[in-house]
Amino acid sequence: MKILMLTPYLPYPPSAGGQIRSYNLIKHLSQRHEITLACFTRDTNTPDQVAHMEKFCKKVLVFKRGKAWTIPNILRTGFSVYPFLVMIYYTPEIRPRLEEEIKTGHYDLIHAETSYVMPYLPKSDVPTVLVEQTIMSRVFAHQIETDKRWWLRPLLLIDVAKIAYWEKYFWKRADRLAAVSAEDAAIIKKVVPNKDVAVIPNGVGDDFDRTFDQLHYNPTIFYMGNYKWMQNWEAAEILATKVFPLIANKIPDIQLNLVGQFPTPSLRAMVKHNPNIHIVELDDSDREGVVKTYQNSGLLVAPIYGPSGTRLKILAAMASMTPVVTTPIGAEGLGIKDGQSMMIGATPEQLAAKTVQILSDKKLYQKIAINAKKIADVGFTWEPISKKLETIYNSVV
Numbered sequence: 001m002k003i004l005m006l007t008p009y010l011p012y013p014p015s016a017g018g019q020i021r022s023y024n025l026i027k028h029l030s031q032r033h034e035i036t037l038a039c040f041t042r043d044t045n046t047p048d049q050v051a052h053m054e055k056f057c058k059k060v061l062v063f064k065r066g067k068a069w070t071i072p073n074i075l076r077t078g079f080s081v082y083p084f085l086v087m088i089y090y091t092p093e094i095r096p097r098l099e100e101e102i103k104t105g106h107y108d109l110i111h112a113e114t115s116y117v118m119p120y121l122p123k124s125d126v127p128t129v130l131v132e133q134t135i136m137s138r139v140f141a142h143q144i145e146t147d148k149r150w151w152l153r154p155l156l157l158i159d160v161a162k163i164a165y166w167e168k169y170f171w172k173r174a175d176r177l178a179a180v181s182a183e184d185a186a187i188i189k190k191v192v193p194n195k196d197v198a199v200i201p202n203g204v205g206d207d208f209d210r211t212f213d214q215l216h217y218n219p220t221i222f223y224m225g226n227y228k229w230m231q232n233w234e235a236a237e238i239l240a241t242k243v244f245p246l247i248a249n250k251i252p253d254i255q256l257n258l259v260g261q262f263p264t265p266s267l268r269a270m271v272k273h274n275p276n277i278h279i280v281e282l283d284d285s286d287r288e289g290v291v292k293t294y295q296n297s298g299l300l301v302a303p304i305y306g307p308s309g310t311r312l313k314i315l316a317a318m319a320s321m322t323p324v325v326t327t328p329i330g331a332e333g334l335g336i337k338d339g340q341s342m343m344i345g346a347t348p349e350q351l352a353a354k355t356v357q358i359l360s361d362k363k364l365y366q367k368i369a370i371n372a373k374k375i376a377d378v379g380f381t382w383e384p385i386s387k388k389l390e391t392i393y394n395s396v397v
Contacts, residue, residue, distance in 0.1 A: 001033045001393060004102065005111045006121060008089060010041045010062070012052045015261050015284035016226040017312045018133050020205050021180075022113055028386035030056040036105060038098060040065040040089055040117075044284065061101065063094050083162035085116045085136060094120045102126060108397050116163075118170040127396040130174035131200060135184055137164040138307045143230055146305075171195060175396050178389070181333025200389050201333060202312050203382040204319040205287075213373065215321060217365055218298040221247070221355065222257040224290065224313045231306035233264050238303040238348060240271050246352035248276060251359060256301075259293050294320035301355055303348065304330035315380050318342075318372035323365055325354045334375070339364075341371035 009016075011023035026035055037053055038061040053060050068088040077084040099122040102110070110128045112118055116136060121128070140160045144153055171177055171192045178198040179185040185197040223239050225232030236258050244256050258267065259280040271277040282289045294300075300317040304327050314334065317324050318341075324330075325343040338344040343354035358365050 001108045001397065002106060003029070003033050003035050003109050003111055003393070004105060004107045004126070005035055005037050005113070006098075006117050007037070007039045007113045008065075008117050010039050010045050010049060010053065011037070012049050013285035013287065014205060016229065017202070018113065020312050021133060021202055024203060024205060024382040025386055025389065026053070026056050028382050029389070032390070034058045036061065036101070036107075038101070039063070043067070049285075061097065063089075063091050063097075065089055065091070077159070081162070082119055082166065083116075083159045085140075085159075085163060086119050086166070089117065089120065095122055098122055109393055111393075112174070115167050115170040118173075119166070127175040128173075129176045129178065129392055129396060130170060131178045131180075132167075132171075132184060132188065133180055135167065135179075135187060135307075137167055138187070139231070142306045146234065168192065176392050178392060183332045198388075198392050200392070201380060201385060202315060203380045203385045204315045204376050205312070205382075213321065215366060215369055216295060216298065217362060218296075219251060219253055219359060220255045220257060220297050221299045221301045222259050222293060222297045223300065223302060224293060224316075225260045226284075227260055227263045227267060231304060232260065233267060234306060235303045236263075236267055237270060238305070239301055240267070240274075240277055242348035243301060243303055243351050243355070244277065246349065247355050250352075250356045254359075257293070257297065259290075290316075291320075294322050297322055299355065299359065300324045300326075301351065302326040302330045303351055307332075314342075315376055318376035318380075321369040321373050323358055323368040323372065325351055325358065327351070335379070336372075336375070339368075341368060341375055343368065 007022050009019055011019050011026060014020040014023040029035060035057045036059045037057045040063050042065060050060055050062055073088050076087045076090060080087055102124045107126050110126050112121060112128060112130045114133055115130060137160055140163060144156045168191050171188060177188060177195050178200045179188055180202050182199055185199050188197045223236050227233045248254050256277045257280050261282055261284045263279050263281055268279055271279060294316055300322050302314060307329055311330055314324050314326060327346060328344055331342055331344050336342040343358050345351040345354045
């Protein structure tokens with residue numbers, strides 16, 4: 001099958017959730033299909049990273065996305081029916097290049113990852129599968145609820161309304177829809193009840209195939225993320241300021257590592273004077289550093305309150321036999337039971353208590369780690385996930 005896949009990022013290096021997902025799907029799908037990748041690159045992307053994707057793709061079409069917060073992007077958004085999330089990807093060449101590619105490429109299928117790249121896709125007779133990794137209107141609505149800059153709320157509310165409008169529009173327009181969790185699928189189904197919404201979950205990255213099946217209990221907790229993503233810096237700040245102090249009162253030698261790419265200045269300043277909290281910055285291509293963090297840490301604590309999707313950091317921890325303490329939102333889409341394969345708490349106080357409980361009970365620690373590993377191995381590996389996606393392709397073509 002000839003597939004044109006459109007993503008809002010270059011999938012390599014797979015340093016963030018969406019990139020990990022697209023990279024692994026392309027890697028597996030390319031064994032059976034011919035894929036042309038159309039993607040947006042950032043200033044940090046390099047030619048060798050593009051060349052890496054050419055190992056799996058027949059062709060890679062690259063569109064340069066500059067910085068998001070620029071005057072032209074803000075002005076374009078103000079005079080456009082589209083939200084800021086769409087306009088930051090604007091480049092004059094994208095639509096004509098895609099139009100020409102679709103006309104000459106003789107594609108069987110177009111696969112779009114996320115609805116906010118859909119406005120740049122020309123109308124054609126080629127069937128389209130739209131996969132929503134995250135329902136962005138929910139994400140930004142949550143940001144409005146938590147943002148202290150009250151004077152921005154009217155503008156942000158308008159922008160969220162635009163996002164929700166276009167999500168619904170493109171959900172209706174796509175030939176098939178998919179989400180990454182049953183929870184997200186149900187939300188989409190309420191908006192477009194006449195559409196079938198498949199669930200194509202996230203999986204555990206192939207990097208974690210090399211992890212050892214053994215416990216690594218120790219009093220070091222961590223959070224992992226790309227801190228350009230609002231849900232990650234929110235979770236890290238809650239962990240450092242509200243959850244960790246409560247844990248440290250009970251376990252004085254506890255250590256917290258905030259690991260990942262692009263830690264924010266506010267996050268650095270927040271933990272500067274606490275000797276038990278450490279910022280561990282990783283390069284966006286340092287996959288080995290990511291794997292080692294999971295293998296060398298005792299516990300992942302993830303105070304995630306931003307909705308939508310499934311968290312690949314949590315799946316990676318499960319595959320690494322690193323127990324997880326998280327919120328009900330963080331556990332969405334995983335089929336997890338509290339106290340059996342994960343520890344779940346709704347408030348910072350509950351998260352701290354669950355952390356103290358599992359680190360104080362090695363039998364519970366072992367049970368959680370083993371049960372979570374089984375769930376990750378059985379239900380969240382990329383080869384069966386890619387084959388499930390192929391059934392969607394076949395139903396459309």
